Amino acid sequence: MSTVKEGYKYAETHEWVKVEGDIALIGISDYAQHELGDVVYVDFPEEGDEITKGEEFGAVESTKAASDLIAPVSGTVVAINGSLDDAPELINEDPYANWMIKVQLTDASELDDLMDADAYKAFCGE
Amino acid sequence: MEENKRTCLYDKHVALGAKISPFGGFDMPIEYSSIKDEHMAVRHAAGIFDVSHMGEIFVSGADAEKFVNHIFTNDVTDMPYGKILYGIMCYPDGGSVDDLLVYRMHGDKYLLVVNAANIDKDEAWIRENSKGFNVDIRNESDVYGQVAVQGPEAEEKVERLLKLDVKELAFYTFKEINTEGETIIVSRTGYTGEDGFEIYGSHAYINRVWDILVGSGEVAPCGLGCRDTLRFEVALPLYGHELSPEISPLMAGLGIFVKLDKEEFIGKEALLEQKTNGVAKKVVGIELNDKAIPRNGYPVEVNGEEIGTVTTGYHGLSVDKSIAMALIDARYAALGTEVEIRIRKKTFPGTVVKKKFYNKNYKK
Numbered sequence: 510m511s512t513v514k515e516g517y518k519y520a521e522t523h524e525w526v527k528v529e530g531d532i533a534l535i536g537i538s539d540y541a542q543h544e545l546g547d548v549v550y551v552d553f554p555e556e557g558d559e560i561t562k563g564e565e566f567g568a569v570e571s572t573k574a575a576s577d578l579i580a581p582v583s584g585t586v587v588a589i590n591g592s593l594d595d596a597p598e599l600i601n602e603d604p605y606a607n608w609m610i611k612v613q614l615t616d617a618s619e620l621d622d623l624m625d626a627d628a629y630k631a632f633c634g635e
Numbered sequence: 636m637e638e639n640k641r642t643c644l645y646d647k648h649v650a651l652g653a654k655i656s657p658f659g660g661f662d663m664p665i666e667y668s669s670i671k672d673e674h675m676a677v678r679h680a681a682g683i684f685d686v687s688h689m690g691e692i693f694v695s696g697a698d699a700e701k702f703v704n705h706i707f708t709n710d711v712t713d714m715p716y717g718k719i720l721y722g723i724m725c726y727p728d729g730g731s732v733d734d735l736l737v738y739r740m741h742g743d744k745y746l747l748v749v750n751a752a753n754i755d756k757d758e759a760w761i762r763e764n765s766k767g768f769n770v771d772i773r774n775e776s777d778v779y780g781q782v783a784v785q786g787p788e789a790e791e792k793v794e795r796l797l798k799l800d801v802k803e804l805a806f807y808t809f810k811e812i813n814t815e816g817e818t819i820i821v822s823r824t825g826y827t828g829e830d831g832f833e834i835y836g837s838h839a840y841i842n843r844v845w846d847i848l849v850g851s852g853e854v855a856p857c858g859l860g861c862r863d864t865l866r867f868e869v870a871l872p873l874y875g876h877e878l879s880p881e882i883s884p885l886m887a888g889l890g891i892f893v894k895l896d897k898e899e900f901i902g903k904e905a906l907l908e909q910k911t912n913g914v915a916k917k918v919v920g921i922e923l924n925d926k927a928i929p930r931n932g933y934p935v936e937v938n939g940e941e942i943g944t945v946t947t948g949y950h951g952l953s954v955d956k957s958i959a960m961a962l963i964d965a966r967y968a969a970l971g972t973e974v975e976i977r978i979r980k981k982t983f984p985g986t987v988v989k990k991k992f993y994n995k996n997y998k999k
Contacts, residue, residue: 546654546860547671549950550926550957552979568979570928572670572949573860575979594926 511539511633514605518620519629520581525605526623533582533620534608537569537600540633545571548600551609552578553589560584560612562619567609569600582619584612642687643780643838644845651849651856659751661688663859670860674952677827677865681786682857683848686833687841690754691779692761695744696770703737703745706764706901708884710894714739719807719822722892724760725902729883729909733757734874736824738809746820750874764901780841784854785831785865787996792854793821793832796847801832806999815840823998826862828869830998867947868993870920870960876931876946877918877960886914886962888990917968918946920990921959923976925983926950929959934977942967945976953993960990 517525523541527534542548550570560566560580567578588611593599599607614620624632639662648655653664664685666673676682694703703711709722718739724732733753738746749757758774765772784793793801799812801821809822819836834844848854863873872878877887884893885906894900895907923929929948934941943963951958959976967974968987975982 546666547669550928552927570950572864572952573665575928575930 511543512605513538513540513626513630513633515626517605518581518623518625519632520579520623521632522579522581524579524581526581526620527608528614528620531614531617532587533584533612533614535581535610535612536608537578537604538629539604541576542601542604545569545574545576547572548597551593551597551600553610554586556586556589558586560586562622569609578609581623582612583615585615587611587613640688642685643841644685644687644782647842647845647849648685648856653856653858656859658859659688659753661751663688664856666858666860667856670858670864671952673855673857673861674864676855677786677829677857677861678953679787680855681784681788681792681831681853682855682861683845684783684785684857684859684862685781685845686783687780688751689781690749690751690757690774690776691781691835692747692749692754692758693740693744693773693775694747694761694770695740695742695773696768697743698768698770699743699745702765702768702770703747704897704900705768706761707735707737708893708900708902708906709737710897711737711739711745712897716741717808717810719809719824721807723878723884723889724757725883725900725906726880727902727905729885729902729905730880731874731878731882731884731887732760732880734872734878734884734889738820738822753874778837779835780838781833781835782841782844782848783825783827783831783833784848785825785827785857786829788853789829789831790998792848792851793834796851796853797844804832806997815843826871827865828871828993828995828997829865830996863947864949864952867949867960868951868953869995870991872918873947877962882916882918882962883909883914885909886916887918914965916943916962917965918960918962918990919968920988920992921945921961921974921976921985922988923957923959923983923985926957927978927981927983928957929961929976929978929983929985935961935963936975936977936982937967937973942974951992958992959985963987
Protein backbone atom coordinates (compact mmCIF):
# COMPACT_ATOMS: atom_id res chain seq x y z
CA MET A 510 0.00 0.00 0.00
CA SER A 511 1.23 3.46 -0.75
CA THR A 512 2.44 5.93 1.83
CA VAL A 513 0.73 9.25 2.56
CA LYS A 514 2.98 11.65 4.44
CA GLU A 515 1.79 14.02 7.16
CA GLY A 516 2.60 17.71 6.77
CA TYR A 517 1.92 17.72 3.03
CA LYS A 518 -1.18 18.94 1.20
CA TYR A 519 -2.59 16.84 -1.63
CA ALA A 520 -4.50 17.49 -4.86
CA GLU A 521 -7.04 15.11 -6.38
CA THR A 522 -4.65 14.79 -9.32
CA HIS A 523 -2.08 13.29 -6.90
CA GLU A 524 0.41 16.14 -6.69
CA TRP A 525 1.59 17.19 -3.22
CA VAL A 526 2.49 20.61 -1.88
CA LYS A 527 4.79 21.33 1.03
CA VAL A 528 4.90 24.92 2.19
CA GLU A 529 8.10 26.56 3.40
CA GLY A 530 7.33 30.23 4.12
CA ASP A 531 5.86 31.69 0.93
CA ILE A 532 7.49 29.01 -1.20
CA ALA A 533 5.67 25.82 -2.14
CA LEU A 534 7.50 22.63 -3.07
CA ILE A 535 5.53 20.47 -5.52
CA GLY A 536 5.93 16.78 -6.21
CA ILE A 537 3.82 13.68 -6.80
CA SER A 538 2.48 11.26 -4.21
CA ASP A 539 3.58 7.70 -3.56
CA TYR A 540 0.22 6.56 -4.94
CA ALA A 541 0.96 8.42 -8.19
CA GLN A 542 4.48 7.04 -8.60
CA HIS A 543 3.17 3.56 -7.93
CA GLU A 544 0.44 3.92 -10.56
CA LEU A 545 2.95 5.26 -13.10
CA GLY A 546 5.63 2.65 -12.61
CA ASP A 547 9.30 3.34 -13.41
CA VAL A 548 9.63 7.10 -14.01
CA VAL A 549 11.99 7.79 -16.90
CA TYR A 550 11.54 11.50 -17.63
CA VAL A 551 10.18 14.67 -16.11
CA ASP A 552 9.12 17.45 -18.46
CA PHE A 553 9.64 20.59 -16.36
CA PRO A 554 8.42 24.14 -16.83
CA GLU A 555 11.17 26.77 -16.88
CA GLU A 556 12.22 29.01 -14.03
CA GLY A 557 10.17 32.18 -14.22
CA ASP A 558 7.14 30.45 -15.77
CA GLU A 559 3.76 31.17 -14.24
CA ILE A 560 1.72 28.14 -13.31
CA THR A 561 -2.03 28.27 -12.68
CA LYS A 562 -3.96 26.10 -10.27
CA GLY A 563 -5.80 23.34 -12.13
CA GLU A 564 -3.74 23.72 -15.30
CA GLU A 565 -1.03 21.50 -16.69
CA PHE A 566 2.54 22.66 -15.94
CA GLY A 567 4.57 19.70 -17.19
CA ALA A 568 4.50 15.95 -17.46
CA VAL A 569 5.98 12.92 -15.83
CA GLU A 570 6.70 9.94 -18.02
CA SER A 571 7.04 6.31 -17.08
CA THR A 572 7.97 3.53 -19.46
CA LYS A 573 4.34 2.91 -20.28
CA ALA A 574 2.74 6.34 -20.35
CA ALA A 575 2.97 10.11 -20.11
CA SER A 576 0.96 11.77 -17.38
CA ASP A 577 0.28 15.50 -17.15
CA LEU A 578 1.33 17.37 -14.04
CA ILE A 579 -1.49 19.61 -12.85
CA ALA A 580 -0.69 22.67 -10.77
CA PRO A 581 -2.14 22.29 -7.24
CA VAL A 582 -1.54 26.00 -6.61
CA SER A 583 -0.77 29.11 -8.67
CA GLY A 584 2.58 30.87 -8.64
CA THR A 585 5.90 31.58 -10.26
CA VAL A 586 8.42 28.79 -10.74
CA VAL A 587 11.56 29.75 -8.81
CA ALA A 588 13.46 26.45 -9.04
CA ILE A 589 13.34 23.09 -10.72
CA ASN A 590 14.91 19.96 -9.29
CA GLY A 591 17.67 19.33 -11.83
CA SER A 592 18.78 16.12 -10.13
CA LEU A 593 15.66 14.47 -11.57
CA ASP A 594 17.01 15.10 -15.08
CA ASP A 595 19.80 12.62 -14.50
CA ALA A 596 17.97 10.35 -12.06
CA PRO A 597 14.19 10.46 -12.60
CA GLU A 598 13.95 7.14 -10.74
CA LEU A 599 14.41 9.11 -7.50
CA ILE A 600 10.68 9.81 -7.75
CA ASN A 601 9.99 6.09 -7.41
CA GLU A 602 12.50 5.72 -4.60
CA ASP A 603 11.24 8.59 -2.45
CA PRO A 604 8.44 10.67 -3.95
CA TYR A 605 8.17 12.95 -0.90
CA ALA A 606 11.86 13.87 -0.59
CA ASN A 607 12.18 14.52 -4.31
CA TRP A 608 10.23 17.66 -5.13
CA MET A 609 9.91 18.66 -8.79
CA ILE A 610 9.54 22.42 -8.69
CA LYS A 611 9.51 25.28 -6.18
CA VAL A 612 6.89 27.95 -6.64
CA GLN A 613 6.45 31.43 -5.20
CA LEU A 614 2.80 31.34 -4.16
CA THR A 615 0.42 33.87 -5.71
CA ASP A 616 -2.46 33.19 -3.36
CA ALA A 617 -1.82 31.21 -0.20
CA SER A 618 -5.56 30.73 0.34
CA GLU A 619 -5.53 28.21 -2.53
CA LEU A 620 -3.86 25.81 -0.11
CA ASP A 621 -7.17 25.51 1.73
CA ASP A 622 -8.68 23.69 -1.27
CA LEU A 623 -6.15 20.87 -0.94
CA MET A 624 -6.54 17.72 1.14
CA ASP A 625 -4.59 16.92 4.28
CA ALA A 626 -3.01 13.49 4.72
CA ASP A 627 -6.10 11.88 6.25
CA ALA A 628 -8.44 13.20 3.59
CA TYR A 629 -6.06 12.13 0.83
CA LYS A 630 -5.72 8.65 2.33
CA ALA A 631 -9.49 8.34 2.23
CA PHE A 632 -9.52 9.75 -1.32
CA CYS A 633 -7.11 7.02 -2.48
CA GLY A 634 -9.35 4.44 -0.84
CA GLU A 635 -6.78 3.29 1.67
CA MET B 636 -19.89 -1.64 -23.29
CA GLU B 637 -19.25 -5.31 -23.54
CA GLU B 638 -17.26 -6.69 -20.62
CA ASN B 639 -13.67 -7.61 -21.26
CA LYS B 640 -12.81 -11.28 -21.40
CA ARG B 641 -10.41 -12.89 -18.97
CA THR B 642 -7.81 -15.52 -19.76
CA CYS B 643 -7.58 -18.80 -17.88
CA LEU B 644 -4.70 -17.30 -15.84
CA TYR B 645 -6.54 -14.15 -14.74
CA ASP B 646 -6.81 -15.18 -11.08
CA LYS B 647 -3.05 -15.87 -10.96
CA HIS B 648 -2.33 -12.34 -12.17
CA VAL B 649 -4.58 -10.81 -9.55
CA ALA B 650 -3.00 -12.97 -6.83
CA LEU B 651 0.47 -11.76 -7.93
CA GLY B 652 -0.67 -8.13 -7.61
CA ALA B 653 -0.39 -7.35 -11.31
CA LYS B 654 -1.61 -4.06 -12.70
CA ILE B 655 -4.45 -5.07 -15.00
CA SER B 656 -5.53 -3.11 -18.08
CA PRO B 657 -7.71 -3.83 -21.09
CA PHE B 658 -5.89 -5.08 -24.19
CA GLY B 659 -7.50 -6.55 -27.30
CA GLY B 660 -10.81 -7.12 -25.51
CA PHE B 661 -9.19 -8.86 -22.53
CA ASP B 662 -8.27 -7.72 -19.03
CA MET B 663 -4.54 -8.43 -19.17
CA PRO B 664 -1.61 -8.03 -16.77
CA ILE B 665 0.53 -5.02 -17.76
CA GLU B 666 3.21 -5.39 -15.10
CA TYR B 667 3.80 -7.36 -11.91
CA SER B 668 6.85 -5.64 -10.43
CA SER B 669 8.23 -3.18 -12.94
CA ILE B 670 8.34 -3.14 -16.73
CA LYS B 671 12.08 -2.55 -16.60
CA ASP B 672 12.84 -5.49 -14.28
CA GLU B 673 10.62 -7.80 -16.34
CA HIS B 674 12.23 -6.57 -19.57
CA MET B 675 15.70 -7.30 -18.18
CA ALA B 676 14.63 -10.74 -16.92
CA VAL B 677 13.72 -11.69 -20.49
CA ARG B 678 16.87 -10.18 -22.03
CA HIS B 679 19.21 -11.85 -19.52
CA ALA B 680 17.43 -14.84 -17.91
CA ALA B 681 13.86 -16.08 -18.47
CA GLY B 682 10.32 -14.75 -18.21
CA ILE B 683 6.82 -16.14 -18.75
CA PHE B 684 3.95 -14.30 -20.43
CA ASP B 685 0.26 -15.15 -20.43
CA VAL B 686 -0.64 -14.92 -24.11
CA SER B 687 -3.85 -16.90 -23.84
CA HIS B 688 -5.67 -13.95 -25.39
CA MET B 689 -4.17 -14.84 -28.80
CA GLY B 690 -6.57 -16.52 -31.24
CA GLU B 691 -6.27 -20.04 -32.63
CA ILE B 692 -8.11 -20.71 -35.89
CA PHE B 693 -7.78 -24.10 -37.59
CA VAL B 694 -8.17 -24.50 -41.34
CA SER B 695 -8.40 -28.02 -42.77
CA GLY B 696 -9.71 -29.85 -45.81
CA ALA B 697 -8.77 -30.84 -49.33
CA ASP B 698 -8.21 -27.22 -50.42
CA ALA B 699 -6.51 -26.05 -47.21
CA GLU B 700 -3.08 -25.38 -48.76
CA LYS B 701 -4.56 -23.51 -51.69
CA PHE B 702 -6.87 -21.54 -49.40
CA VAL B 703 -4.20 -20.52 -46.89
CA ASN B 704 -2.04 -19.39 -49.82
CA HIS B 705 -5.05 -17.36 -51.03
CA ILE B 706 -5.41 -15.35 -47.79
CA PHE B 707 -1.76 -15.23 -46.61
CA THR B 708 1.20 -13.27 -48.01
CA ASN B 709 3.80 -15.94 -47.25
CA ASP B 710 3.97 -19.22 -49.20
CA VAL B 711 2.72 -22.41 -47.51
CA THR B 712 3.20 -24.61 -50.59
CA ASP B 713 4.72 -27.99 -49.61
CA MET B 714 5.31 -26.84 -46.04
CA PRO B 715 6.32 -29.90 -44.00
CA TYR B 716 4.60 -30.88 -40.74
CA GLY B 717 6.14 -28.97 -37.82
CA LYS B 718 7.07 -25.85 -39.75
CA ILE B 719 5.81 -22.34 -38.93
CA LEU B 720 5.64 -19.26 -41.15
CA TYR B 721 5.02 -15.62 -40.27
CA GLY B 722 2.99 -13.53 -42.68
CA ILE B 723 0.13 -11.13 -43.17
CA MET B 724 -3.48 -11.35 -44.34
CA CYS B 725 -4.14 -8.41 -46.66
CA TYR B 726 -7.14 -6.60 -48.08
CA PRO B 727 -7.35 -6.29 -51.87
CA ASP B 728 -5.81 -2.77 -51.55
CA GLY B 729 -2.75 -4.19 -49.76
CA GLY B 730 -3.75 -2.92 -46.30
CA SER B 731 -3.33 -5.41 -43.46
CA VAL B 732 -6.16 -7.46 -41.95
CA ASP B 733 -3.78 -8.96 -39.39
CA ASP B 734 -0.35 -10.48 -38.98
CA LEU B 735 -0.19 -14.11 -37.91
CA LEU B 736 1.70 -17.35 -37.60
CA VAL B 737 0.73 -20.38 -39.67
CA TYR B 738 1.56 -23.79 -38.17
CA ARG B 739 1.58 -26.75 -40.57
CA MET B 740 -0.21 -29.55 -38.70
CA HIS B 741 -0.64 -33.19 -39.77
CA GLY B 742 -2.78 -34.10 -42.74
CA ASP B 743 -4.35 -31.17 -44.52
CA LYS B 744 -4.60 -28.98 -41.41
CA TYR B 745 -3.13 -25.56 -40.57
CA LEU B 746 -3.25 -23.58 -37.32
CA LEU B 747 -3.49 -19.81 -37.72
CA VAL B 748 -2.45 -17.87 -34.61
CA VAL B 749 -3.90 -14.35 -34.75
CA ASN B 750 -4.01 -11.23 -32.60
CA ALA B 751 -6.54 -11.11 -29.76
CA ALA B 752 -8.17 -7.87 -30.87
CA ASN B 753 -8.69 -9.28 -34.36
CA ILE B 754 -10.08 -12.76 -33.62
CA ASP B 755 -13.69 -12.00 -34.64
CA LYS B 756 -12.67 -9.83 -37.60
CA ASP B 757 -10.19 -12.46 -38.83
CA GLU B 758 -12.63 -15.33 -38.49
CA ALA B 759 -15.23 -13.40 -40.47
CA TRP B 760 -12.64 -12.47 -43.10
CA ILE B 761 -11.43 -16.06 -43.41
CA ARG B 762 -14.96 -17.45 -43.72
CA GLU B 763 -16.03 -14.78 -46.19
CA ASN B 764 -13.09 -15.57 -48.48
CA SER B 765 -13.44 -19.34 -48.26
CA LYS B 766 -16.32 -19.55 -50.73
CA GLY B 767 -15.50 -22.07 -53.43
CA PHE B 768 -12.75 -23.71 -51.34
CA ASN B 769 -13.28 -27.12 -49.78
CA VAL B 770 -12.18 -26.19 -46.26
CA ASP B 771 -13.37 -26.46 -42.70
CA ILE B 772 -12.73 -23.45 -40.43
CA ARG B 773 -12.81 -23.77 -36.67
CA ASN B 774 -12.13 -20.99 -34.20
CA GLU B 775 -10.76 -22.68 -31.06
CA SER B 776 -9.51 -19.53 -29.34
CA ASP B 777 -11.54 -20.22 -26.22
CA VAL B 778 -10.28 -23.81 -25.95
CA TYR B 779 -6.57 -23.07 -25.81
CA GLY B 780 -4.54 -21.37 -23.15
CA GLN B 781 -1.09 -20.16 -24.18
CA VAL B 782 2.07 -19.02 -22.47
CA ALA B 783 5.34 -17.72 -23.90
CA VAL B 784 8.54 -18.61 -22.06
CA GLN B 785 11.24 -16.28 -23.31
CA GLY B 786 14.86 -15.48 -22.66
CA PRO B 787 18.34 -17.01 -22.96
CA GLU B 788 17.54 -19.45 -20.13
CA ALA B 789 14.11 -20.44 -21.49
CA GLU B 790 15.31 -23.73 -23.00
CA GLU B 791 16.92 -24.90 -19.79
CA LYS B 792 13.86 -23.97 -17.69
CA VAL B 793 11.38 -25.65 -20.03
CA GLU B 794 13.48 -28.81 -20.20
CA ARG B 795 14.18 -29.14 -16.48
CA LEU B 796 11.08 -27.67 -14.83
CA LEU B 797 8.41 -28.76 -17.33
CA LYS B 798 10.23 -31.92 -18.41
CA LEU B 799 9.54 -31.17 -22.05
CA ASP B 800 12.07 -32.26 -24.62
CA VAL B 801 12.60 -29.10 -26.69
CA LYS B 802 16.37 -28.87 -27.19
CA GLU B 803 16.17 -30.15 -30.75
CA LEU B 804 13.36 -27.81 -31.83
CA ALA B 805 14.63 -25.43 -34.50
CA PHE B 806 13.60 -21.78 -34.71
CA TYR B 807 10.08 -21.44 -36.16
CA THR B 808 9.22 -25.12 -35.77
CA PHE B 809 6.91 -26.88 -33.33
CA LYS B 810 6.09 -30.30 -32.02
CA GLU B 811 3.03 -31.87 -30.47
CA ILE B 812 3.68 -33.63 -27.19
CA ASN B 813 1.37 -36.07 -25.43
CA THR B 814 1.46 -35.26 -21.75
CA GLU B 815 -0.97 -35.42 -18.84
CA GLY B 816 -3.64 -36.96 -21.05
CA GLU B 817 -3.65 -34.28 -23.73
CA THR B 818 -1.72 -33.15 -26.78
CA ILE B 819 0.02 -29.84 -26.30
CA ILE B 820 1.82 -27.75 -28.91
CA VAL B 821 5.28 -26.32 -28.21
CA SER B 822 6.95 -24.01 -30.73
CA ARG B 823 10.28 -22.20 -30.78
CA THR B 824 8.75 -18.79 -31.40
CA GLY B 825 8.12 -15.56 -29.55
CA TYR B 826 7.73 -11.83 -29.66
CA THR B 827 10.71 -10.55 -27.69
CA GLY B 828 13.78 -10.94 -29.89
CA GLU B 829 15.11 -13.60 -27.52
CA ASP B 830 15.16 -17.37 -27.77
CA GLY B 831 12.08 -19.00 -26.30
CA PHE B 832 8.97 -21.10 -26.65
CA GLU B 833 5.25 -20.74 -26.95
CA ILE B 834 3.18 -23.48 -25.35
CA TYR B 835 -0.47 -24.16 -26.24
CA GLY B 836 -2.66 -26.45 -24.16
CA SER B 837 -5.87 -26.80 -22.19
CA HIS B 838 -6.64 -24.19 -19.55
CA ALA B 839 -5.82 -26.73 -16.84
CA TYR B 840 -2.45 -27.61 -18.39
CA ILE B 841 -1.49 -23.96 -18.93
CA ASN B 842 -2.36 -23.22 -15.29
CA ARG B 843 -0.03 -26.03 -14.19
CA VAL B 844 2.76 -24.72 -16.43
CA TRP B 845 2.32 -21.26 -14.94
CA ASP B 846 2.37 -22.60 -11.37
CA ILE B 847 5.50 -24.69 -11.97
CA LEU B 848 7.52 -21.98 -13.71
CA VAL B 849 6.44 -19.03 -11.57
CA GLY B 850 6.46 -21.17 -8.41
CA SER B 851 10.08 -22.20 -9.08
CA GLY B 852 11.15 -18.58 -8.57
CA GLU B 853 13.41 -19.01 -11.60
CA VAL B 854 11.09 -17.64 -14.28
CA ALA B 855 9.77 -14.10 -13.85
CA PRO B 856 6.09 -13.43 -14.53
CA CYS B 857 6.09 -10.77 -17.25
CA GLY B 858 3.27 -8.48 -18.35
CA LEU B 859 2.26 -6.97 -21.65
CA GLY B 860 4.15 -3.78 -20.74
CA CYS B 861 7.54 -5.39 -21.22
CA ARG B 862 6.24 -7.54 -24.06
CA ASP B 863 5.78 -4.25 -25.90
CA THR B 864 9.16 -2.74 -24.96
CA LEU B 865 10.90 -6.00 -25.90
CA ARG B 866 9.23 -6.39 -29.31
CA PHE B 867 9.67 -2.69 -30.04
CA GLU B 868 13.45 -2.70 -29.48
CA VAL B 869 13.88 -5.45 -32.08
CA ALA B 870 11.42 -3.72 -34.47
CA LEU B 871 8.75 -6.42 -34.46
CA PRO B 872 5.49 -4.81 -35.61
CA LEU B 873 2.38 -4.59 -33.43
CA TYR B 874 -0.92 -4.70 -35.30
CA GLY B 875 -2.72 -1.38 -34.86
CA HIS B 876 0.60 0.45 -34.68
CA GLU B 877 3.05 -0.63 -37.40
CA LEU B 878 0.45 -2.62 -39.38
CA SER B 879 -3.18 -1.67 -40.00
CA PRO B 880 -5.77 -1.47 -42.77
CA GLU B 881 -3.88 1.67 -43.87
CA ILE B 882 -0.38 0.19 -43.45
CA SER B 883 0.56 -2.56 -45.90
CA PRO B 884 3.31 -5.07 -45.08
CA LEU B 885 5.54 -3.35 -47.66
CA MET B 886 5.12 0.02 -45.93
CA ALA B 887 6.01 -1.74 -42.67
CA GLY B 888 9.22 -3.11 -44.20
CA LEU B 889 8.00 -6.71 -44.09
CA GLY B 890 8.62 -7.47 -47.79
CA ILE B 891 10.45 -10.72 -47.05
CA PHE B 892 7.17 -12.17 -45.77
CA VAL B 893 5.30 -11.19 -48.95
CA LYS B 894 5.81 -13.70 -51.74
CA LEU B 895 4.91 -11.71 -54.84
CA ASP B 896 6.00 -14.63 -57.03
CA LYS B 897 3.09 -16.73 -55.69
CA GLU B 898 0.39 -17.47 -58.23
CA GLU B 899 -2.20 -15.42 -56.41
CA PHE B 900 -3.26 -14.10 -52.99
CA ILE B 901 -5.60 -11.37 -51.81
CA GLY B 902 -3.80 -8.03 -52.16
CA LYS B 903 -1.16 -9.28 -54.61
CA GLU B 904 -1.93 -6.76 -57.38
CA ALA B 905 -1.88 -3.78 -55.01
CA LEU B 906 1.33 -4.94 -53.35
CA LEU B 907 2.99 -5.55 -56.72
CA GLU B 908 2.10 -1.99 -57.67
CA GLN B 909 3.59 -0.70 -54.37
CA LYS B 910 6.71 -2.75 -54.97
CA THR B 911 7.09 -1.46 -58.54
CA ASN B 912 6.30 2.21 -57.97
CA GLY B 913 7.44 2.50 -54.37
CA VAL B 914 5.31 3.02 -51.27
CA ALA B 915 3.97 6.45 -50.33
CA LYS B 916 4.67 5.96 -46.63
CA LYS B 917 7.19 3.91 -44.71
CA VAL B 918 7.69 2.78 -41.14
CA VAL B 919 11.10 4.07 -40.00
CA GLY B 920 13.10 4.34 -36.80
CA ILE B 921 13.72 7.75 -35.23
CA GLU B 922 16.21 8.54 -32.51
CA LEU B 923 15.74 11.74 -30.51
CA ASN B 924 18.54 13.93 -29.18
CA ASP B 925 16.54 14.56 -26.02
CA LYS B 926 15.09 12.46 -23.23
CA ALA B 927 11.48 13.47 -23.93
CA ILE B 928 9.51 10.43 -25.02
CA PRO B 929 7.75 10.17 -28.38
CA ARG B 930 4.45 8.32 -27.95
CA ASN B 931 1.99 6.72 -30.35
CA GLY B 932 0.19 9.36 -32.39
CA TYR B 933 2.64 12.24 -31.87
CA PRO B 934 3.29 14.18 -35.11
CA VAL B 935 6.59 13.93 -37.01
CA GLU B 936 7.50 17.18 -38.76
CA VAL B 937 10.00 18.61 -41.23
CA ASN B 938 10.20 22.42 -41.43
CA GLY B 939 7.00 22.69 -39.41
CA GLU B 940 5.06 20.50 -41.84
CA GLU B 941 3.60 17.21 -40.60
CA ILE B 942 5.10 14.29 -42.53
CA GLY B 943 3.82 11.41 -40.38
CA THR B 944 3.11 10.12 -36.91
CA VAL B 945 4.82 8.03 -34.26
CA THR B 946 3.50 4.45 -34.15
CA THR B 947 5.39 3.29 -31.03
CA GLY B 948 7.91 5.15 -28.87
CA TYR B 949 9.77 4.66 -25.63
CA HIS B 950 12.71 5.62 -23.62
CA GLY B 951 14.68 2.51 -24.67
CA LEU B 952 15.37 0.07 -21.88
CA SER B 953 18.28 -1.83 -23.44
CA VAL B 954 19.48 1.31 -25.22
CA ASP B 955 19.45 4.45 -23.08
CA LYS B 956 17.81 6.77 -25.63
CA SER B 957 14.40 8.06 -26.64
CA ILE B 958 13.48 6.06 -29.72
CA ALA B 959 10.44 5.59 -31.91
CA MET B 960 9.01 3.82 -34.88
CA ALA B 961 6.98 6.16 -37.06
CA LEU B 962 4.95 5.99 -40.25
CA ILE B 963 6.21 8.86 -42.41
CA ASP B 964 6.14 10.17 -45.97
CA ALA B 965 8.57 7.93 -47.87
CA ARG B 966 10.38 10.96 -49.29
CA TYR B 967 11.84 11.57 -45.83
CA ALA B 968 12.61 7.94 -45.01
CA ALA B 969 16.32 7.93 -45.93
CA LEU B 970 18.63 7.11 -43.02
CA GLY B 971 20.11 10.27 -41.53
CA THR B 972 17.19 12.54 -42.46
CA GLU B 973 16.67 15.23 -39.82
CA VAL B 974 13.11 15.36 -38.49
CA GLU B 975 11.30 16.76 -35.46
CA ILE B 976 8.76 15.12 -33.20
CA ARG B 977 6.08 17.25 -31.52
CA ILE B 978 5.79 16.26 -27.86
CA ARG B 979 3.14 18.24 -26.02
CA LYS B 980 3.93 21.92 -26.71
CA LYS B 981 7.48 21.58 -28.03
CA THR B 982 9.23 19.93 -30.93
CA PHE B 983 12.38 17.87 -30.44
CA PRO B 984 14.97 17.21 -33.16
CA GLY B 985 15.75 13.66 -34.16
CA THR B 986 17.23 11.56 -36.93
CA VAL B 987 15.87 8.75 -39.08
CA VAL B 988 17.77 5.59 -38.12
CA LYS B 989 17.41 1.84 -38.62
CA LYS B 990 14.31 0.76 -36.76
CA LYS B 991 15.99 -2.20 -35.14
CA PHE B 992 17.37 -0.69 -31.94
CA TYR B 993 18.61 -3.93 -30.43
CA ASN B 994 19.91 -7.12 -32.04
CA LYS B 995 17.81 -10.24 -31.87
CA ASN B 996 19.31 -13.16 -30.02
CA TYR B 997 17.56 -16.13 -31.58
CA LYS B 998 18.85 -19.67 -31.38
CA LYS B 999 18.64 -20.91 -34.96
